[in-house]
Amino acid sequence: MASALMNKPTGKQEVQSVRQINKELILEVNNLEIFYGEKRAVNEISMVIEKNSITALIGPSGCGKSTFLRSINRMNDLIPGARAEGEIIYEDLNILSEQINVVALRKEIGMVFQKPNPFPKSIYENITHALKFAGIKKKSMLDEIVEESLQKAALWDEVKDRLHKSALSLSGGQQQRLCIARTIAMKPTIMLLDEPSSALDPISNAKVEELIIDLKKDYSIIIVTHNMQQASRISDKTAFFFKGDLIEYDATEKIFTNPSVKKTEEYISGRFG
Amino acid sequence: MNSKTADRIATGVFVAIAIIIISILVGLFSYILVNGLKHISWEFLTTPSSNIRAGGGIRDQLFNSFYILLITMIIAVPLGVGGGIYMAEYAKPGKVTDIIRSCIEVLASLPSIVIGMFGLLMFVNVTGWGYTILGGALALTVFNLPVIVRVSEDSIRAVPRDLKEASLALGITHWHTIKTVILPSAFPSILTGVILAAGRVFGEAAALLFTAGLSTPRLDYTNWNPFSDQSPLNIFRPAETLAVHIWSVNTQGLIPDVEEVSNGSAAVLVISVLLFNLLARWIGRLIHKKITATK
Numbered sequence: 001m002a003s004a005l006m007n008k009p010t011g012k013q014e015v016q017s018v019r020q021i022n023k024e025l026i027l028e029v030n031n032l033e034i035f036y037g038e039k040r041a042v043n044e045i046s047m048v049i050e051k052n053s054i055t056a057l058i059g060p061s062g063c064g065k066s067t068f069l070r071s072i073n074r075m076n077d078l079i080p081g082a083r084a085e086g087e088i089i090y091e092d093l094n095i096l097s098e099q100i101n102v103v104a105l106r107k108e109i110g111m112v113f114q115k116p117n118p119f120p121k122s123i124y125e126n127i128t129h130a131l132k133f134a135g136i137k138k139k140s141m142l143d144e145i146v147e148e149s150l151q152k153a154a155l156w157d158e159v160k161d162r163l164h165k166s167a168l169s170l171s172g173g174q175q176q177r178l179c180i181a182r183t184i185a186m187k188p189t190i191m192l193l194d195e196p197s198s199a200l201d202p203i204s205n206a207k208v209e210e211l212i213i214d215l216k217k218d219y220s221i222i223i224v225t226h227n228m229q230q231a232s233r234i235s236d237k238t239a240f241f242f243k244g245d246l247i248e249y250d251a252t253e254k255i256f257t258n259p260s261v262k263k264t265e266e267y268i269s270g271r272f273g
Numbered sequence: 274m275n276s277k278t279a280d281r282i283a284t285g286v287f288v289a290i291a292i293i294i295i296s297i298l299v300g301l302f303s304y305i306l307v308n309g310l311k312h313i314s315w316e317f318l319t320t321p322s323s324n325i326r327a328g329g330g331i332r333d334q335l336f337n338s339f340y341i342l343l344i345t346m347i348i349a350v351p352l353g354v355g356g357g358i359y360m361a362e363y364a365k366p367g368k369v370t371d372i373i374r375s376c377i378e379v380l381a382s383l384p385s386i387v388i389g390m391f392g393l394l395m396f397v398n399v400t401g402w403g404y405t406i407l408g409g410a411l412a413l414t415v416f417n418l419p420v421i422v423r424v425s426e427d428s429i430r431a432v433p434r435d436l437k438e439a440s441l442a443l444g445i446t447h448w449h450t451i452k453t454v455i456l457p458s459a460f461p462s463i464l465t466g467v468i469l470a471a472g473r474v475f476g477e478a479a480a481l482l483f484t485a486g487l488s489t490p491r492l493d494y495t496n497w498n499p500f501s502d503q504s505p506l507n508i509f510r511p512a513e514t515l516a517v518h519i520w521s522v523n524t525q526g527l528i529p530d531v532e533e534v535s536n537g538s539a540a541v542l543v544i545s546v547l548l549f550n551l552l553a554r555w556i557g558r559l560i561h562k563k564i565t566a567t568k
């Protein structure tokens with residue numbers, strides 16, 4: 001599994017971190033710094049992400065949480081001048097290494113964006129698009145995965161009769177669940193959600209939240225959210241970011257009832273942000 | 274003057290401008306069609322032109338125009354769209370890209386007669402081909418490339434970044450994303466640009482005078498061997514297009530029915546461009562529907 005992520009085998013061993021092997025962890029972030037040109041957006045953060053849990057990243061706009069999230073599947077590579085230092089360890093490999101094959105990485109670490117962004121293709125093709133590229137060509141196989149992922153995204157009953165209609169004919173909430181479904185179809189290990197329900201109405205939002213909690217048993221989920229209630233409702237652990245620093249990272253219950261840093265408490269109680 | 278009056282005046286001004294544009298267009302079209310339609314007949318379209326006698330047609334010129342258009346598009350569209358993809362997706366912002374962009378802009382503003390002279394030098398003399406369809410098509414490629422590059426680049430840049438990110442985030446390579454997500458989304462606007470370029474090719478005369486020439490050999494439409502001199506498909510033969518024909522009968526025509534022939538040709542030219550546009554748009558819409566699953 002891990003070796004598939006390497007561009008090509010190299011003679012030298014990947015730099016091993018000092019961490020102990022812990023089955024419960026899926027990601028380990030060590031002294032991560034992210035820059036946009038000269039500007040530093042994330043300052044030396046270190047944290048571990050647990051497997052099969054929901055980790056919420058909260059904080060005011062511009063605090064670096066989205067930047068951090070996007071560095072986990074190297075989406076920041078698309079931004080000219082963006083670079084990251086430090087390490088993010090996944091499957092014993094540093095994701096930030098030059099030798100990582102980002103295409104293979106993104107198959108394992110999927111992402112759902114703030115604004116629903118289905119392809120202007122049919123619902124069916126939205127899901128098969130990446131599968132076909134990954135080499136699955138058999139119709140029966142594709143049909144099966146489409147149904148399975150739509151089921152998991154709780155969208156199957158609503159769209160099963162119009163799979164070949166344009167995905168743009170769906171409502172915003174349905175589109176977002178379709179985006180989640182197409183990410184599920186790739187069978188990732190980690191799902192990164194960047195404010196996945198902020199553009200949705202309350203009912204769609206509730207459905208997406210329900211879905212996220214349900215997905216926890218199969219995936220490790222990291223979610224950026226501006227919605228405090230959402231973070232407290234669905235996440236197991238919460239990280240509070242402020243001005244590029246990781247201020248506090250703890251069990252969600254602790255963060256929302258009894259935070260140990262004053263800044264966190266001020267933010268959560270709505271005194272700024 | 275209060276803002277309400279200003280608003281009303283602005284509305285009036287823009288309506289007036291629209292009316293001016295529409296009346297110029299309608300006037301031009303009706304002038305060309307009224308004068309030209311009466312000279313168009315099946316015979317006019319299917320007989321070869323005559324140099325001295327009255328009653329010549331425009332069969333070969335009409336064919337040449339479409340054939341040069343086809344050859345030009347075969348060369349210019351892949352190059353132009355490829356250039357657009359490079360500029361929008363691969364070129365890193367910096368000096369080199371800026372230089373390329375200025376080159377394209379300068380190329381776009383070259384007068385077509387200058388491109389004709391360049392074509393004469395390059396595609397007629399240096400290559401030693403003489404006046405050929407291929408030479409004409411290459412000159413027209415030079416003429417149209419900047420437009421197609423520009424339009425493709427703009428259309429690709431106009432595709433929402435969300436879509437590109439969505440595809441990349443699913444573990445799809447950059448090229449496959451361009452091919453299956455970005456280009457299909459940009460397709461309608463690229464097509465519009467290509468149709469505009471095609472209209473320019475169809476109506477262009479100056480760039481063809483010295484490259485495709487002013488004459489057409491005796492063509493045998495049953496001869497489909499592209500290497501034969503009499504074959505209409507031969508790309509190494511001289512070919513006078515419809516636009517060039519209009520120019521040449523008016524400036525050096527010996528035929529007594531110059532007016533009839535040029536009016537008829539002008540009408541055929543305008544109608545052809547119109548039909549070509551409609552057809553290209555219709556096909557484009559079908560393709561777009563198919564790839565986006567919209568009904």
